[in-house]
Amino acid sequence: MAVDHNAFITEETIDGDPDADGPLAGATVAVKDNISTAGIRTTCGSEMLADYVPPYSATVVERLTDAGATVVGKANMDEFGMGTTTETSAFGPVRNPADPERVPGGSSGGSAAAVAAGEADLALGSDTGGSVRCPAAFCGVVGIKPTYGLVSRYGLIAYANSLEQIGPIASTVEEAAAALDVIAGPDPNDGTTRDLADVEGAAPDASYAAAADGDVDGLTIGIPTELFEGADERVVETVETTIAELEGQGAETTEISLPSVEHAVQAYYVIAMAEASSNLARFDGVRYGHRADSDGNWNESFAETREEGFGAEVKRRILLGTYALSAGYHNKYYEKAQDARAWVRSDFEEAFEDVDVIASPTMPVLPFELGESLDDPLRMYLADANTTPANLANLPAISVPAGQADGLPVGLQVVGPAFDEKTVIRAASAVE
Ligand code: GLN
Structure with missing residues (x-):
């Protein structure tokens, strides 16, 4: 079987525009369940939103269906994106198609597993x-x-x-790049989006898919010693x-050396938990989502709703994040983390004066066995040592399959300068 x-x-569909042509016409797409889909429940992998049906679709979903892609379902995930294994989902863990006794990585584990298992293009x-990048690496697919x-x-x-x-996420760099061509670009509904026409040196008219030409001749690749130290030797x-x-x-x-990245995972968790x-x-429990059947006042109802609706990992992070932001600790943790973030950013900027891209293992470990890391949050957090620097520095990064070790997929990560996804895509396409 x-x-x-x-x-x-949730396996419900949103049909793509039948008149669209282009590379995504007729493609099937799995959408992570924290991305809103009009009329289809969007749970974030949480009891809190188990029955929540958004009234509108995310811009990325609109763009994919306008380009002819059909949404085939909402992909399983760690609750609210908090995890590295997809085991914190309230809807049960995802199995890795490369080895069903192992985790697919997280938090977008359902997305990567759907592609790896051929359940979505x-x-x-x-x-x-x-x-x-983590689930792409663990499942043997490409993620940008x-x-x-x-x-x-x-x-x-x-x-x-x-x-x-x-x-x-896709099976090849070119397919992932073609999807990026469709979803990228300014959106009046998100004031943080940028128009490439305003970004110096960004080649706004060239397509990402065309950049996947496999040509690395003359490219300079920086190899940061810090992102190899401590990694499993089979991965290295x-x-x-x-x-x-x-x-x-x-x-x-x-x-090359990126001394700041030794502090990236710590800074990341302080900032991520504070924002979370x-x-x-x-x-x-008032505006949407789960609401406890409570006789108490507002405070009591709020507490009961959250006690019932959130899982253990989410509660841990709300508590730690609240602590890091509270008076007296703000300077000690949150501001220190922001200083580390600035340091990571400047380390990368300096490195990119000499190299075009930076390559390393995506994950320092092979996929965990199911259940292996769930009770050991620190171990799980440390597995993010190589991926978090690009988020702190807001840089483009890709994970591309680099082969296997002990029969399990290994991902190679390529990071590039801001808005230079084309060079990142070019380098990654040469790995295939
Ligand atoms: N594993 C990291 C975390 O738990 C990353 C999650 C993510 O990128 N959503 O925070």
Whole structure:
């Protein structure tokens, strides 16, 4: 019997425009369940929103269906995007199509599993600290986290606004790039989106799909020692072999140092939890979502609603985020994290004076076994060491399959300068 990967929370469709032509006409797409779909429930993987049906669709969904793609379902995910394994979903864990006893990565695990299992041609995920790239790496598919401001977040239910972007997942770099061509671009409903015409050196008219030409001849690739140290040696070996192949194709590699990234994961979790604690305050049982059957006053009803509606990981983060923002601790944690974020950003800026892109393992580990890391949040958080720097610096990043180790997929990550997804896509396409 075929394995049910539990990639979808809801299997309802939104038909694509039948008159559209272009690369996405007739494509099927799985949409992460924190991206709003008019008339189809959008749960964020949470009991809190188990019956929530949005009245409008996210801009990215409108753009995909206008381009002829059909939404085939809402993909399973870690609750509110908080996780690295898709095990915090209130709708049960997702199984990795490469090995059903292992996690697919997270938080967009259902999106990557749907593509890897052939249940959708494309998927949308959201990446706050790696949630597109991690599941792409663990499932052996391609995932792109765009530069902050390239893709509209209108209709994305927020986890940590200053860090996250919606990004495509597909089997090949070219297909992911073609989806990016459709979803990218300014949106009057999201004031943080940028028009590439206003961005210096951004080649606004060239397509992302055309950049997937596999040509790395003359490209300089920085290899940051910090993102290899501490990684599983099987992962390192696979990634180093792939990088040697890129050298064979004419790329030049040079060792670089990004000292700040040693602090990235810590800074990321302080900032992400702080923003989450504020964003999730809107789930009060009054306006939408779950409401406890409470006899109490407003405060009591609020507390009971949240006690029932949120899972353990979400509660942990609301508590830690609230603590980090509270008077007396704000300077100690939140401001320090913002200083570290600025340092990460300037480290990358300096590095990109000498190199075109930066390559490393996407994840320092192979996919966990189901249940292996759920009770060990710190271990789970540390697995985000290589992905979180690009979110802190708001840079474009891609994960592309680099081969296998012990029969499990390994992802290679390429990070580039802001709004230079084309060079990132070019480098990644040479890996395939
Ligand atoms: N694993 C990270 C976290 O739990 C990233 C999640 C994400 O990108 N949504 O916060």
